[in-house]
Amino acid sequence: MRFLALLKKELREALPWLLLAAFILAFCSAIFIGEYTRWRRDFDEPATMSPRSPVRMDTFREELQLRDIGTLLLYTSCGLGLVLAVRQFLVPSFLKTWAFTIHRSTSRTTILLGKFTAAIIALILSCGIIWTLFFWYASKPGLFPMPLRQRTFAEGWIIITFGLVMYFGTVLSALSTARWYTTKMFGLAFAGCTFMLLLLQVSLALCLVMIIISLVILVSQIIHTFLNREF
Amino acid sequence: MNDIVIEARNLTKYFHKTLALDHLNLKVPRGCIYGLLGRNGAGKTTAIKLMLGLLRPTTGTATVLGCDCQNLTPQIRRRIGYVTEGHRLYRWMKIGELAKFQRAFFPGFWDDKLFNDMLDYFELSKKQKIKTLSNGQRAQVSLAVTLSPNPELLIMDDPTLGLDAAIRRQFLEGMIQLIGRQGRTILFSSHILSDVERVADRIAVIDRGVLRADCKLEEFRAAVRKVRFSFAGAVPGEIDMPGLLHQRRNEKELELTLIGTTEEQIDLWAESAGATYHKDIDMNLEDQFIEFTAPDAEKKLFQWEEK
């Protein structure tokens, strides 16, 4: 009952950003598909596509055509993660609504879980759904030269999960009460490091492991900080 | 049920190197309307936030409804209504949505009729968005959503700051209505002394982080006095009077502000100092408060002189 009320509130606050991310992703994917159906004719000229992309995972690397969409997915989910963290944890400080939120007949942990759940749902609903739609459409016979693999689909989801790492990293930085030049940036820096490691890693399993480790570290730190923080 | 609803023991709070609250000791009995008085920045909000577990004390403890303020359980929080400083609410919500949100946290205790009655009285609609409301209207909404769950303990942090007289009156009415119910206690901070005089049973005066008074309102009113003495000869230089707060003098007269000094002590001193005549000067609560919390006489704004 109380958790649901909190969740509803957080989701409603996340809605505009969720829709914005979904729109950007959908719009750019549509452009990409439109472009690609033209490129299909010029299959011998892959140089028209961007040679550099942070997405190095197996299939995304192999399939040059997919590199762009992979980049887009990464930046959109990271952007959404960052924005959601700001909305949930910095805006209340700015608007001074923490006192009202914290004094509830629930534990602080429940309040935190409400925010986390909303962020996860937002990422799934926006990036997840658009990616799924894109993948379903792009899998239609005749669009791409070779059938898109299941693996690609999974890797897309892992990229979206990185958006979650970005979210938690930003949350930790937002909650920290240290000065910006000391430990406050730890959360963001941590997410950044994971990002760098992701650039080097190419195996699916390793990416997943790294992301999970990051999540565990960030979430435990966040819970500890939030439960002891002053408002 | 415990007789003491809020208790603070040596509650101290430092913000980095600034001392915001210095060993606060107070007890709020059940059924009392307790006014926390103090100038801006005296430490009233700090005290309230400490009691509600929003801040951590540097030293000292506080208990609310028998529970340590650092570990207020959800069950205890359900019994406490809190009107926050500035009445900051979720701007995007409509009033109706805020009510629904709030109601979820008080299952079985929400008085919908009361809420609707209050909205009618304030001439507000559930469809209005909070960001479109004025400060006064937001305060009204804040009061409505805090009173509707029928809290056992109501804590209000400067609820009428910046509000006009009509809305201040509504807040007071709400408080009086609530206190009419059994066992309800109210703690509110304010610097509008006429409001405090209307409703408070007990007051605590906090001055620069230090508790200067904690007593019944009528005791404070009776204790702070201003007496004017006339002298035939020279006005004495050194004043040896118990309870002396301030003094003002000119060639023939002396005005002393006293606290807790008995009639006998005044008469005795008047005689020994050679005063020909002395009388009480009327003071209202605001006068008394100002004299009580004013800085030392040397730091006066102007020098009082006989024309």
Next chain:
Amino acid sequence: MALWIQISPGSSEPIYAQIVAQVGRAIATGQVSAGDKLPAVRTLAGELVINPNTVARAYSILEQQRLVNTKTGSGTYVADPKLRHADAVRLNILTERMDNIITQALNIGLSEHDIKRTFEDRLKKFGTKPDGGKRKK
């Protein structure tokens, strides 16, 4: 119930004292008669927007002065004047006060005649209703 009470916080007189004075005056000027019921504590507190304890305190003082009687469960009523007269202690205090006033009046130079006339003028004022109408004796 023809009793209108108005209080002003921010006056140098405490609120309860203002209520006592006003009820006392209302009784003395005949605005309310013996047996009339005073507003309930909660009601008056709600109307004046003051703490019910303040009203209760005023009523309790009025009861000490034998101006009103409180019957538990029923309310507070204006007392029978005949019963008031039996208060010898109050009469003593009143005589003392009168002596004080007479002393001060003589000290500032009023003659006996002046004192009597001033007293009669003031007494007459109590015989009139607040709206200026005269009361039948």
